[in-house]
Amino acid sequence: MQAILLVGGFGTRLRPLTLTTPKQMLPVLDRPMLEYAVSGLAGHGVDRVVLALGYHDAAFRAAYPGGRCAGVELCCVVEPEPLDTAGAIRFAYEASGMGDSPGTFLVANGDVITDLDVGEMLHLHRSAGAEATIHLIEVDDPSRYGVVVTDRDGRVREFVEKPQPPAPSNWINAGTYLMDPAVIGRIDGGRRVSVEREVFPTMVEDRTLWALCHNTYWLDVGTPKAYLQAQLDLLDGRRGPAVAGVSAEASVDAGALIERSVVMAGAVVGEGSVVRGSAVHEGAVIEAGATVLDSVVGSGATVGRGARVTDGTLIGERFEVAPGTALSDARVPQGV
C-alpha cells in the first residue's frame, strides 16, 4: 500500500525549535520523529511513502538522500505554497503519480506516533465499502480536536471540529485515514482545502465516511508537552521495553544528576547540574550547577552556569542562556 504523510506544516507551537528544524525532523530519543511514523506504517504493509512537504523541505531530502527510510521507499513532493491538509493530499497524490496504481491509500499526519493496527482499519474500510475511514481515539478532553460521532456499525454521523462543551462524543479524529481515489475528486486543486473542515463533512452528508474506534498508543506530537511526552514514554517503557535516555556519546559529569531525561549524542552535562523530565539535544551544553526541569534544550545550545530552565521552556538551536538566568515556561530566543 502507498501512504501520504503530511509533513509540510510550520509547527508554530514548537517554535523556536521548528524555526531551524521542521517538526517531523526534530529528534525523539535517537531518531527524527518522522521515522517513528514511517516504521509504524512499514510494519503494516506500507511500502511507499509520499512525503507532502512544504516548510523546510530540504531538511527531509538531506536526511534521506537515498530516498529510503525505515526500509520504505520515500517520494518527496513539495507544494508551491501551503495547501492545507486536503490540498496537500491532492497535490501529493497527483505529483507522486500515485494514481498510476490506483487503490486504497493511507494518509497520516506526520506528527502522530501510534501503534494503530492498519490491518484492522483496512478490514473495516473494505467490508463497509467506505470511501474513507478515519482512526478515532478516545480522550478525556475533546474540545481541542475534531470530534466524531458514529453509528453502531462505524458509519460517521457527525464531524465537529473543536466543539463547545459538552462535546457530542469523546472520540476524536486521530489523524490517520484510509482513502479511496474518489476522495481526490472532492478536493479543489490549487487552493487551500482542509480535510477536516471541508472534505469529511461532505462525505458525512453522502454517508460514505466510516471510522474505526481503536484505543492504542497514540500521541499527537504538536505541543512542547507532547514532544517531551513522546520521549519519556520510551524511557518509561510505554512502547515496549524501557530504553536508556542518556546516549553513550554524551559526556555527563559524575557529579551531575540526570533523572527521566534524554541526553543526546555530543551533549555535555557539567558537575552539580540537575536534568529532570527534559530533552537535551545533540551537542548542547549544560554547564556546572545549572538546572533543567521539564524543558527542551535545542542542539548546540548552552545553559550557563547556575541557570534555571524550567516548566516547559524551549531553548532554540545554538542559543546561549546566560549564567544565573531563570527561565520558566519560556521560548528563547524570544520574539518568534
Ligand code: GTP
Ligand atoms: P502548528 O503550527 O503548531 O499548529 O503545527 P502544524 O503546522 O504542523 O499544524 P498541524 O499540527 O495542525 O498539522 C497537522 C499535520 O498536517 C502536520 O503533520 C503538518 O505538518 C501537516 N500540515 C499542515 N498544514 C499543511 C500544509 O499546508 N501542507 C502540508 N504538506 N502539510 C501540512
